[in-house]
Amino acid sequence: MGAAIGVSIVIGLGMILLAMTVGSCDAFGGRCPAERPPLLEDDVFGMVAFGTVLVVAVPMFLSHPSKRRFVIAAGVGLVAAFLVGMIVSSAAHAG
Numbered sequence: 001m002g003a004a005i006g007v008s009i010v011i012g013l014g015m016i017l018l019a020m021t022v023g024s025c026d027a028f029g030g031r032c033p034a035e036r037p038p039l040l041e042d043d044v045f046g047m048v049a050f051g052t053v054l055v056v057a058v059p060m061f062l063s064h065p066s067k068r069r070f071v072i073a074a075g076v077g078l079v080a081a082f083l084v085g086m087i088v089s090s091a092a093h094a095g
Contacts, residue, residue, distance in 0.1 A: 004058075008055070011051075012052065013051065014051070015047055016047075016055070019047040019048045019051065019088065020048070020088055020091075023047070023048075023088075023089075024092050025092060025093055032094070036093045039089075044088060044093075045088075046085075048081075048089065049081035049082065052080050052081040052084045053080075057074060057080075058073075058077075060072070060076060061073040
């Protein structure tokens, strides 16, 4: 279990870091401030949210797998994913 938790955290943090680096509106010569896309079409938000779920919810569930822990981990993971996704997405589109 420890290896799976470690891999999940490393991959999740890598996704968040990649989205923060490449997702900035001026990363490839773009203009800042760029018009912000709708939330569900925002690639930066989606990548950061998925990475956050890997960092938060997966280790929480895998530490003591059970049905109850799955529900708790899913709830905490979704809230964390939304908050971190909004913060990073706002920073990426603000320049």
